[in-house]
Amino acid sequence: MMNLTKTALILALYSALPAMASQQSISNNAFNNKADGVTSTITVVGDTIDDTIASDTADEEISATTLVDDSTNNEGDITSGEVTGATGSDQTAIESIRQDSHGNSVYNLSNYARRVNSETWTPGMKTNTAMSVRLQTLLDWNHASPGPIDGGFGMNTKKALINFQKIKGLPATGKMDMATWQALNAGIPKDQPVLVSYTITKDDVANAFTKLPEGAEAKSKLKALGYESIYEMLAERFHMDVAYLKKLNKSKAFKAGDIITVINTGASLDKPITRVHADINEKILYAYNGDKLVATYPTTIGSANTATPNGKYKVVNRVKMPWYKATVGKDSGSPKTYMLPPGPNNPVGVVWLGLSKPSYGIHGSPVPEGISRQASLGCIRLTNWDVLEVFDNIKVGAVVEIS
Numbered sequence: 001m002m003n004l005t006k007t008a009l010i011l012a013l014y015s016a017l018p019a020m021a022s023q024q025s026i027s028n029n030a031f032n033n034k035a036d037g038v039t040s041t042i043t044v045v046g047d048t049i050d051d052t053i054a055s056d057t058a059d060e061e062i063s064a065t066t067l068v069d070d071s072t073n074n075e076g077d078i079t080s081g082e083v084t085g086a087t088g089s090d091q092t093a094i095e096s097i098r099q100d101s102h103g104n105s106v107y108n109l110s111n112y113a114r115r116v117n118s119e120t121w122t123p124g125m126k127t128n129t130a131m132s133v134r135l136q137t138l139l140d141w142n143h144a145s146p147g148p149i150d151g152g153f154g155m156n157t158k159k160a161l162i163n164f165q166k167i168k169g170l171p172a173t174g175k176m177d178m179a180t181w182q183a184l185n186a187g188i189p190k191d192q193p194v195l196v197s198y199t200i201t202k203d204d205v206a207n208a209f210t211k212l213p214e215g216a217e218a219k220s221k222l223k224a225l226g227y228e229s230i231y232e233m234l235a236e237r238f239h240m241d242v243a244y245l246k247k248l249n250k251s252k253a254f255k256a257g258d259i260i261t262v263i264n265t266g267a268s269l270d271k272p273i274t275r276v277h278a279d280i281n282e283k284i285l286y287a288y289n290g291d292k293l294v295a296t297y298p299t300t301i302g303s304a305n306t307a308t309p310n311g312k313y314k315v316v317n318r319v320k321m322p323w324y325k326a327t328v329g330k331d332s333g334s335p336k337t338y339m340l341p342p343g344p345n346n347p348v349g350v351v352w353l354g355l356s357k358p359s360y361g362i363h364g365s366p367v368p369e370g371i372s373r374q375a376s377l378g379c380i381r382l383t384n385w386d387v388l389e390v391f392d393n394i395k396v397g398a399v400v401e402i403s
Contacts, residue, residue, distance in 0.1 A: 082359045083322045083352045091321055093344045097236050097385050104196040113195040113261050121181045137194045138184040139164055141266030143295035145386050148368050149263050150241035156298045163296035196264045202256045216326040216338040225343030230254050238262040239385055269295050269389050275399040278380045283372040298372040300381040315398045317354040324348055349384045351391045
């Protein structure tokens, strides 16, 4: 995951972007947005995009995204690897991710947060970041994952909107309309907040946050590949982009007792997943209960050099907090192997679902912001919170189709 110096630079750049963007004239219901770390043309409903940033007291627009290099995988010097099947004894990271926002309050929220919580879509409205973060959260609640929530409307969010429409049997246009808006809110309490207040605990700050070294050999000497910062840990817990979490709480020191603003994560999926389909072109994992589509997740699937094999397989094992046997210099004639300890920054994240195709599986990621953009070594990679949802609902023997 990103080091703090790089993240600080990114935040500085983002502070300058919206002021320039607000001066642009936008037509044809489309706009260019870098919200998911890439520039893409996104279709929206409404005549213009109101995306200005003012002070917090003036209902500021907040959108920040951790930019990632989409040209390579994030395995560093590792050229291949495999999960050993061993389960790590320390499952603190899984317990942290599984903590939800229920019981948190709406006390002490900013004007921006209150605006997000009260935002509603109407035909022809101007789209803004308050509406975008509400949309991303509604999609997350409805199990059409947009990946890390960042207050933007980028590639993964548009795909999630299309996938939600597929789940509900609506025309998959990727455009908001009244039928889609009503379906997004169906079954959701009218007063359920998107943003809530969370008080940082002593246990939160007591974690052994450590800057991780580069290279498999150095990492193999550690006891765990844990979180590098409290920002990283809380962003995963609340399904957020690190930069957006910081932007929402720019005056906070993130110490015990601090009250911060976070996403109100919804209830996890509670339906058996009997089959999944990893779509290589769309970079989406479709989850089915029988023939019914019940959830979708953005995913990273292979690369040009390490293609994911097409075919029909089965889940053969389920491993929490896996150890990873990493090979360095596979093609050099003198390869070396290192055992990398478990942790959220392990190359396969916090859980592993092994496939009947040896060495391939569905797993988590140490770089959630890179999902669907960075390459993998051939496996199917999701954010740690999304893969945990799949893990909790899928059993050994479930069908995995890759095409």
